[in-house]
Amino acid sequence: xxxxxxxxxxxxxxxxxxxxxxxxxxxxxxxxxxxxxxxxxxxxxxxxxxxxxxxxxxxxxxxxxxxxxxxxxxxxxxxxxxxxxxxxxxxxxxxxxxxxxxxxxxxxxxxxxxxxxxxxxxxxxxxxxxxxxxxxxxxxxxxxxxxxxxxxxxxxxxxxxxxxxxxxxxxxxxxxxxxxxxxxxxxxxxxxxxxxxxxxxxxxxxxxxxxxxxxxxxxxxxxxxxxxxxxxxxxxxxxxxxxxxxxxxxxxxxxxxxxxxxxxxxxxxx
Numbered sequence: 355x356x357x358x359x360x361x362x363x364x365x366x367x368x369x370x371x372x373x374x375x376x377x378x379x380x381x382x383x384x385x386x387x388x389x390x391x392x393x394x395x396x397x398x399x400x401x402x403x404x405x406x407x408x409x410x411x412x413x414x415x416x417x418x419x420x421x422x423x424x425x426x427x428x429x430x431x432x433x434x435x436x437x438x439x440x441x442x443x444x445x446x447x448x449x450x451x452x453x454x455x456x457x458x459x460x461x462x463x464x465x466x467x468x469x470x471x472x473x474x475x476x477x478x479x480x481x482x483x484x485x486x487x488x489x490x491x492x493x494x495x496x497x498x499x500x501x502x503x504x505x506x507x508x509x510x511x512x513x514x515x516x517x518x519x520x521x522x523x524x525x526x527x528x529x530x531x532x533x534x535x536x537x538x539x540x541x542x543x544x545x546x547x548x549x550x551x552x553x554x555x556x557x558x559x560x561x562x563x564x565x566x567x568x569x570x571x572x573x574x575x576x577x578x579x580x581x582x583x584x585x586x587x588x589x590x591x592x593x594x595x596x597x598x599x600x601x602x603x604x605x606x607x608x609x610x611x612x613x614x615x616x617x618x619x620x621x622x623x624x
Contacts, residue, residue, distance in 0.1 A: 373436040378414050380571035381439075384475070385416035387568065388615075391558050392417070392474060392503060393424050395617045399470055399501055400425035406466060408433060408493065410458045410473035415443030415451070421472050422451050431465050433458050459486045467495040474503040477539065481530035484542045487620075491547035494622040500548065504536035506555050506614040512562065514597040515611060518569050521582065521594075528581045536616030543620045552619040562608035566601035573598055 404427040409418040412432025422430040432453045443453045454464045477483045523533040540553040577591050600606040
């Protein structure tokens with residue numbers, strides 16, 4: 355099948371953790387860490403024929419490739435607002451996959467109505483998540499599905515990681531975003547637009563070194579965020595960064611990090 359043709363709508367990047375080289379490396383590691391749980395979830399979605407799938411906030415394209423492979427979709431389109439991420443995504447695009455620059459909170463998308471729309475770790479970055487979920491129904495074909503994965507909980511026994519999670523939650527709250535939006539995913543779906551077909555929480559355990567590596571890359575980006583600079587002493591930020599790097603390198607032992615991922619499937623009515 356030929357690559358789908360797009361009419362992209364440019365929009366400035368708004369990803370909380372940036373779209374530079376550090377962010378791209380972090381997303382590569384994140385894709386590897388969550389590949390087993392996401393593949394199991396997405397593979398179930400392929401039990402119905404998927405002519406077109408759309409991957410929301412696709413970044414460098416790791417989730418887009420996963421959706422294509424796991425569902426057997428005839429065509430898959432990844433949408434993102436970052437030209438930097440999309441340039442990377444195009445470099446490794448498998449057959450049947452295309453990408454478009456677009457603000458995913460805006461509809462219509464630069465694509466036909468989709469049988470499946472997928473998003474992982476994307477709703478958490480939206481300041482008005484409920485409104486976005488409602489609008490995505492308009493981008494689905496009749497009886498199409500919206501499948502979302504978001505964090506329900508992140509817990510650790512290590513004080514460094516506990517502090518990191520608290521700061522991320524505060525920073526996102528200041529931007530009108532919810533770190534643990536997974537707890538509210540099913541409730542965000544307007545009843546007039548969607549039927550909640552599935553709503554599960556799946557445990558994911560990561561070695562502390564893996565989690566800390568992800569967090570250390572993020573931390574290098576957001577430690578200069580104006581809210582963080584105004585809220586946290588420079589000395590504490592320096593100690594936090596050093597501790598994350600030590601855990602990531604295995605120089606400081608720490609217990610595994612326990613995540614719960616919300617996995618929700620919403621079917622469009624009609």
